[in-house]
Amino acid sequence: MGKKLIEMLEAHLEKGILGVGVLFMAYMLWAYILGSPNTVDFNGKKLQPRELSSTIAQAAKGLDSAIKGQKADPPVVEKFSERLTSSFSEGIFAREDRPDAPPLPAELRLASTIGGEVAVPGLENFEQEARSIALVTPLRPTGLKLRTGRSLVIRKPVELAGADTPPPPAPDADAKPDKPEEVAWVSLAGYFDKKAQYAEMAKKKYAPYRSKSYIVGMEVEREEMLADGSYSDWKAVKSGAMPKLDIRDPVFDPDTGDLINKEELDREFTIVKQEQTTLMQPPFFEVVEGTDWEIPPIAGFDTEDEPEEDTKDIEKEKKPEPPKPGPLPGGRGGRFTEGGGRFGGGGGELGGRGPGNITPVGNTAREKAAARRAVREQLKEAKTAMRNKDWNAARQLAERVLNDQNKTKANERDANELIKRADKQIERERGGESQRFGRGATGEIAPIRNPETRAPAVWYHDDTVEAGKTYRYRGRVKLWNRYVGRTRAMINADDAKKAVIAGDWSVESEPITVTPSTYFYLASVKPGGASARLEVWKWREGAWIKQSFEVGIGEVIGEVKTVKTDDYDEAGRTVRAEVDFSTGAILLDIREDAPIMQRVAGKAGTFKYSPKKSTVIVYLDPADGQVKERVQIFDRYDPIRAQLDDAAG
Numbered sequence: 001m002g003k004k005l006i007e008m009l010e011a012h013l014e015k016g017i018l019g020v021g022v023l024f025m026a027y028m029l030w031a032y033i034l035g036s037p038n039t040v041d042f043n044g045k046k047l048q049p050r051e052l053s054s055t056i057a058q059a060a061k062g063l064d065s066a067i068k069g070q071k072a073d074p075p076v077v078e079k080f081s082e083r084l085t086s087s088f089s090e091g092i093f094a095r096e097d098r099p100d101a102p103p104l105p106a107e108l109r110l111a112s113t114i115g116g117e118v119a120v121p122g123l124e125n126f127e128q129e130a131r132s133i134a135l136v137t138p139l140r141p142t143g144l145k146l147r148t149g150r151s152l153v154i155r156k157p158v159e160l161a162g163a164d165t166p167p168p169p170a171p172d173a174d175a176k177p178d179k180p181e182e183v184a185w186v187s188l189a190g191y192f193d194k195k196a197q198y199a200e201m202a203k204k205k206y207a208p209y210r211s212k213s214y215i216v217g218m219e220v221e222r223e224e225m226l227a228d229g230s231y232s233d234w235k236a237v238k239s240g241a242m243p244k245l246d247i248r249d250p251v252f253d254p255d256t257g258d259l260i261n262k263e264e265l266d267r268e269f270t271i272v273k274q275e276q277t278t279l280m281q282p283p284f285f286e287v288v289e290g291t292d293w294e295i296p297p298i299a300g301f302d303t304e305d306e307p308e309e310d311t312k313d314i315e316k317e318k319k320p321e322p323p324k325p326g327p328l329p330g331g332r333g334g335r336f337t338e339g340g341g342r343f344g345g346g347g348g349e350l351g352g353r354g355p356g357n358i359t360p361v362g363n364t365a366r367e368k369a370a371a372r373r374a375v376r377e378q379l380k381e382a383k384t385a386m387r388n389k390d391w392n393a394a395r396q397l398a399e400r401v402l403n404d405q406n407k408t409k410a411n412e413r414d415a416n417e418l419i420k421r422a423d424k425q426i427e428r429e430r431g432g433e434s435q436r437f438g439r440g441a442t443g444e445i446a447p448i449r450n451p452e453t454r455a456p457a458v459w460y461h462d463d464t465v466e467a468g469k470t471y472r473y474r475g476r477v478k479l480w481n482r483y484v485g486r487t488r489a490m491i492n493a494d495d496a497k498k499a500v501i502a503g504d505w506s507v508e509s510e511p512i513t514v515t516p517s518t519y520f521y522l523a524s525v526k527p528g529g530a531s532a533r534l535e536v537w538k539w540r541e542g543a544w545i546k547q548s549f550e551v552g553i554g555e556v557i558g559e560v561k562t563v564k565t566d567d568y569d570e571a572g573r574t575v576r577a578e579v580d581f582s583t584g585a586i587l588l589d590i591r592e593d594a595p596i597m598q599r600v601a602g603k604a605g606t607f608k609y610s611p612k613k614s615t616v617i618v619y620l621d622p623a624d625g626q627v628k629e630r631v632q633i634f635d636r637y638d639p640i641r642a643q644l645d646d647a648a649g
Contacts, residue, residue, distance in 0.1 A: 130488050134204045135495035138213070138479045138503025139197050141190035141458055145298045146473060148187075148465075149291025150515040152180045152542045158243050158283055160275045180288045182539070184466070184514050185241070187284070188220065188473045189296040189459035190506060191450050197479075210482040214272050215280050216247065216500050218460045218475050225470035225511060227625030234474070241461035243282050245271065247499050250485055259485035265499055272480050277447045280458045289542025291515065292383055294421075296459065300451040371406035378404070379411060382418050395422040409646035468516040468623030473509045478502050516623070518583045519644065520557055521635040523548065525615045529590040532617055534558075536581045537644050540565075544647045545579055551587050557619065558582040584622035591616045596631055 039046040047055055156178070194213055201211040220239075223231040247268055251260045259265075272279065284293035295301045382397035401407055401415040447456045458477060465471065481501050487493040519537045526532070531552040538545050538558075545565070551557050558581035565575050594616040597609040614633040621628050635641065 131491050132205055133483060133486075133489045134491050135481075135483070135501065136197075136201045136204050136206065138477045138501055139193060139200070140504040140506045141192050141218075141475055141477055142506065143299050144188055144190040144473065144475060144506050144509045145296040146186055146188050146509055146512040147294060147296040148185065148512055148514050149293070150182070150184045150467070150517060150539060151285075151290035151293070152288045153183050153285035153290075154178050154288065155181050155183075155240065155285055157241055157285070158278055160243050160245055160271055160278060180541075182290075182517070182541075183285065183463050184517070185284075185293075186462045186465050186471065186473070186512060186514060187293065187296055187459055188462070188475060188509060189298050189457055190475065191298065191453070191455040192280075192458050192477050193453065193455045195453075195455070201482075206482065212482075214269075214480040215276060215456075215458065216245065216272055216478040216480055217242070217279050218458055218477055219502060220460045220462065220473060220475045221505070222462070222471045222473045223508075225472075225624050229626075231472060237460070237462050237464060237473075239460065239462050239464060241282075241285055241463040243275075243278060245275075245279070250497055250499060252485075252487075252497070257487060262485060265484060268499070269480060280447055280456055282459070282461065284461055285463075286387065287383070289380070290539075292386070295448065295457070298450075298457060301448070301457075368406070372408065372411075375401055375404050375407050375411050379414055379418075382415070386418060386421065389425070391422040391425045395419055395426075398422070410643060413643075413646070465514045466623070467514055467518075468621070470511050470513045470624060472511050474505045474507070476503045476505045518558065518581065519640060520583055520585070520630075521638060521641050522615065522617050522630045522632045523635075524632075525590055525592060525617075526550075529592050532587065532590055532615075534617075535641075536583060538579055538581050540579055544644050546644070547579075547581050549581070553587055553589060555587055556582060557585045557587060586620045586622075587617060588620055588627065589618040591618070594631075596633070598633065 039048055040052055041047075042052060042055055043059065045055075192215065197213045198211050201213070202208075220237040221234040222237055223234050225231055245268075248261060248264055250265060252258065253260055287293060378397060378401050382394045382401065385391075385394035385397060395418070398415040398418040401411055402419075404411075407415070449456050458475075460475060462473075478500050481496070481499055483489055483496050484499045485496055487496040490496045517539045521535045523533045523535045531550050534549050534551055534557055536547055536549055536558045538547070543565075545563060547558075547561055547563060549558055560578055560580045560582065562576055562578050565577055592615050593613040596612055596614050596616070598612040599607050600610050601607050612633065614631050616632070617630050619628060619630070620626075
């Protein structure tokens with residue numbers, strides 16, 4: 001059966017395959033030849049290929065017509081600034097219905113000093129970590145030097161822009177405006193290393209923008225030499241020559257700990273930043289007569305030039321020189337040596353009175369006095385030009401004094417000194433180095449700096465000193481506290497409760513003796529040593545006046561005396577005035593033919609001591625309470641006395 005089935009399939013298989021092929025060919029004939037052609041759906045219609053192109057073109061034209069006949073709506077842009085303002089001006093419950101608004105916490109932390117601190121996520125380290133800052137003490141000033149003088153000044157300290165100053169006292173009906181006053185002064189100066197201060201602040205984790213130091217000024221103390229040579233206790237100096245800036249103490253709310261007077265402190269800090277040069281290097285009073293103010297001889301600004309050595313004179317055999325006194329007034333204090341002694345102190349220039357035009361040589365005493373007065377007026381104009389930093393004008397005026405036939409040796413010395421100073425300033429300005437001896441009219445003046453380290457100088461004027469006394473000084477710098485009011489940042493919260501920080505005291509200075517208002521010298525002694533004739537010099541209104549006095553043992557040297565001045569009234573008469581020549585010194589003893597050791601010059605620049613006899617007086621110096629001597633032969637050649645003679649003409 002199975003075999004028959006297979007044989008039947010084999011016999012008819014070819015016929016079946018042929019039938020399938022015929023059917024396939026019939027379908028293809030119908031589909032592609034006898035039936036409908038291919039169509040494409042376009043906008044819901046069946047289109048033949050020949051209809052498709054025209055239909056698409058017609059649709060494009062319709063779309064183009066529709067677009068050209070329509071206008072687009074303007075775009076709507078949200079004003080984000082108004083949205084930001086609105087979001088901050090609304091209350092915390094204003095948008096609680098918004099789905100994107102963050103949910104409010106069930107409980108809010110109390111804003112009080114009780115409990116933990118309120119921290120804003122993401123801002124914990126914006127300033128510094130809490131309790132991470134240790135206060136940095138200002139470094140001590142270095143290289144402290146002193147300068148002293150006696151001047152006739154206009155007492156007007158510099159005023160700081162924006163600072164609160166007390167109202168001036170009611171004017172005196174009899175007082176003249178800006179009347180010059182006689183002032184003995186000492187100025188001390190040193191350097192403050194701001195770079196080292198910055199490094200110290202960085203080491204204590206100060207923020208970089210809080211590591212810049214701003215100087216508020218200096219505090220100064222002094223000690224006075226006593227009669228036994230020791231020094232008194234340190235005493236604070238309160239000078240009227242320094243700019244006034246009263247810094248308020250921070251005031252905090254006792255409940256919240258917030259700084260209450262922040263606006264006032266910010267205003268004072270602005271003044272400190274704007275007036276840095278003036279606070280570090282305040283100008284001195286305007287000097288009318290006497291010693292012109294100069295920077296104390298700190299490193300790089302030592303104006304005391306070393307004398308040039310003349311090798312030719314050394315090679316020659318010199319004649320014996322007159323005896324030389326001991327330490328001269330104007331040095332660093334010092335002690336009595338070689339029997340010369342010293343009365344009071346000195347320092348700086350011997351003041352001369354002012355300046356004028358070149359005048360012909362006078363014949364009469366009145367004409368000579370008028371001519372010399374004109375020279376002093378000329379010098380005064382030159383000094384004024386120096387104060388105004390008009391170096392060229394100062395130099396020209398000083399040269400006119402040198403060419404004037406009526407000048408004295410003192411005038412010539414002052415004019416040469418002015419020329420030397422003017423030349424230095426001109427040279428420094430050519431080299432691009434800004435120098436400052438007073439407050440500039442406009443703009444900020446660059447502070448004076450150490451030529452090598454570039455550390456700024458700081459100085460202080462003491463106008464409370466007494467003539468002839470010897471002092472030592474120390475100073476410290478005051479800085480603005482960059483973390484005032486930020487109690488949370490400080491390790492010790494009390495460190496943020498002071499606006500100004502005082503630094504460490506400097507090393508004590510060398511002693512200096514204040515320029516006196518009187519000098520006296522031994523002229524002669526009456527036979528038997530009953531009394532001595534003393535020559536007393538008094539500084540009055542910028543000029544030195546001389547008078548002689550007979551003084552007995554136990555008496556005070558000098559007294560009030562009516563003398564002629566070199567001024568004249570409207571009628572041309574010499575003006576006579578009372579002048580107080582009292583020195584306060586008491587004559588204790590007179591010794592005639594006392595043995596002394598005189599220094600005389602030897603060969604090739606050497607010297608030796610030779611025994612000699614001279615009259616000696618012993619006196620009590622009121623300046624320091626010490627007993628001292630004056631030797632007649634030394635006084636005869638005293639260099640200060642020679643300068644006084646030159647100044648008096």
